[in-house]
Amino acid sequence: MIHARGVAKHFLTRGARVEALRPVDLDVARGAFVSIIGPSGCGKSTLLRIIAGLETASEGTLTIESAADQRAGFVFQDAVLLPWLSAEENVRFPLDAAGVPRDEGDATARRLLALVGLQGFEKALPRALSGGMRQRVSIARALSYDPPLLLMDEPFGALDLLTRDRLNDELLTIWTATKKTIIFVTHSVEEAAYLSDRVVVMSPRPGSIKKIYDSPLARPRGERTKLDPAFHQLMADLRRDLA
Amino acid sequence: MGRAALRGLTTVLCALAAWQIIVVVFQAPAYLLPSPLVVAQKFSLLAGTGDLGRHVLSTLAEVLAGSLAGAVAGLLCGWLFTRLPVLGRLLSPLILLLQTAPKIAIAPILLLWLGLGLAPKVVLVAIVAFFPVMAGAAAGLAGVDKSYRDLARLLRLSAWTRFRRIDLPFAAPPAFAGLRIASTQAMTAAVVGELMGATYGLGYLLNLGQENNDAGVVIAAILMLCVMGWLLHEGVRLAERRFLGWHESQMAQAQA
Incomplete structure (x- = not known):
């Protein structure tokens, strides 16, 4: 339901051009759970904020298939x-x-x-x-x-691990119950691997998409997922890409 | 009645007794220091003719109207300066200049422009109340997390809705604190204005007592001002607690 083509963001600070996000292409299917993962300052939040309409892209086109007046839901870190x-x-x-x-x-x-x-x-x-x-x-x-689309910007980043794990499971329950499309920004490898259908890995400054993984993991996710070798393989791949 | 109130009342009664004892022991002349009983008599005399009520009402009207006008203007300016920082940068030197001048210095020109009625005192009180409320509101709004601005944009709130539902509640606690600080200064401003030229008000009554060498009237007026000042302070505090309960308990929790 989202098609981004060459979406980029740069801004001027004291006359100098700063690239926050290099042109990215991204498609998100309706009802998908997509995570964007990357180190601080890789532009993952910028990309999310552009999709939310909180910032405008400097270049490229962004198409969101939904009724014109429909706002995205947004969950901040706080x-x-x-x-x-x-x-x-x-x-x-x-x-x-x-x-x-x-x-x-x-x-x-x-x-x-x-x-x-x-x-x-x-x-x-x-x-x-x-x-x-x-x-x-x-x-x-x-x-x-x-909203058909729920955007989450490191929503559990400020929480302790136990709470985080529980909220991850509850988020999946909510996602199943409401059939929303979710884009979830995080810097936690485990979170991204556990939750998502697709994981988008971004590289640091200036941010761009490095790799996109389609998750091999079955649904529903749960304790069994965490024992699945494929889950650990995915986390290892993600860690390697982020290093 | 609470214990604190009882304690306060005891202290006041003891002070009155001490005053009476001093007058009797040192045989202070009545035109300099009349006894509490004489003052009480003056009080009832003034109250009986309705003069005292008129003076109190006119001072009260000046303080309330001026504080309200100053607070509303201060809140709006604090908000406007936060939303439009350019405006704040342009106007703040002017406001600071006006703020550094003693308010008493402004009183004569206000009297010249606006006459001897309520108007110049209301304006003077408003000027006094304006600054702390504006500073409080601006500081409160500056401390609000940027995400709230994002939230307002995501929800496509109109400027008015955002002001009413988000900015105003955030600005209110520090603005109220400013108003509480300003409330004693507001009384001073009203009395100063009246001392300089008035036909009513407790400041006018002070002048009258002084001209007639009547210390009893002067003391009666001062006592009325004390009571009014205290009531005003309490009023603001109660309003704060009523409307900003969420904030007060939050502060208490933060301190604990």
């Missing part, structure tokens, strides 16, 4: 919740801003909080929630307006 709103109000926020009737927004917020495993925490303020729970609220908020 939860970026409004600290004065409850979990439920935060999830409902995009709907409120769009003028969706109150009871409809309420129902959606409750359903999504249940989906991310936060039933019973509807009225909690963000500060009363753990980092992992805040990120779940953030995912529910990104899903609230039912």
Whole structure:
């Protein structure tokens, strides 16, 4: 559903041209789970932000097949919740801003909080929630307006490993339940290998796509995946490409 | 009544008793230091004619209207300067210049322009309240993570929605803190304006007492100002707690 052709980004700082992203070609099929992995400063976030419409490409064409008014869902590294709103109000926020009737927004917020495993925490303020729970609220908020495309920028990068593992599994459950197309930026090899249908490896400054792997791993993923030799082979390949 | 309030009341009563004892022991002349009882009599006399109420109301009106105008202007400017940094850079020297001048120095020209009524005092109070609120709002907004700007763009929020639902709540706590600091200065500004020329107000009452060598009236006016200042401070604090509860507890948690 996404076709990027020669998409590149450069900007001017004090008269000097800085290349953030060299021309990249990328296709993402509808319903796919695609990870973009690379070292810091490789332009993976820039690419994601261009797809989100937060930045404009300096060159190339980007086609996203969806209704013209449909926004992408976006999950930041930090939860970026409004600290004065409850979990439920935060999830409902995009709907409120769009003028969706109150009871409809309420129902959606409750359903999504249940989906991310936060039933019973509807009225909690963000500060009363753990980092992992805040990120779940953030995912529910990104899903609230039912975007066909969910963009995630190192969403679990700030969490501890145990929480991260659990949220990875829950993300796969959500992905299966909602049939979203997900583009997931990460610098964790294990995360990329475990979650994805395709892994896009990027090389550092100036960023470009080095290699694209189609995952040989079966679905659904779980404990068995982590024992699969193919999983370890994929991680080894990714590590080698990143080195 | 809470223990703190009881303690406060005890202290005030002790101070009044000490005052009475000093007057009796040192036989202070009544035109210099009248006893609390004499002041109380003056108080009821002034209150009885309705004069005191009129003076209090006019000072209160100046302080409230001025603080509100200053706070709204400060909040808007703080927001505008954050959204349009060029504007901030252009105007901040001017604002700083106005801020460094003692506010009292501005009072005579305001009286010349706006007469002896409420208007010049309201403007003076507004100028005093403006700066700390603006500085607070600007600092609060500058500290907001850039991702919130991205969020607003992703959700395609209108400028007004973004201001109301994101920027304003973030700017409010430091702006309120600025307002709390400004509230005592706002009282000073109103009284200074009245001292320089007025037909009503507690500052006017102070002048009147001084001209008539009536220390009782002066002290009564000062006491009224104390009460008003305290109420104002408490009012702002209560409003802060009511509207910014999420922030206060967050601060408490951060300190713990």
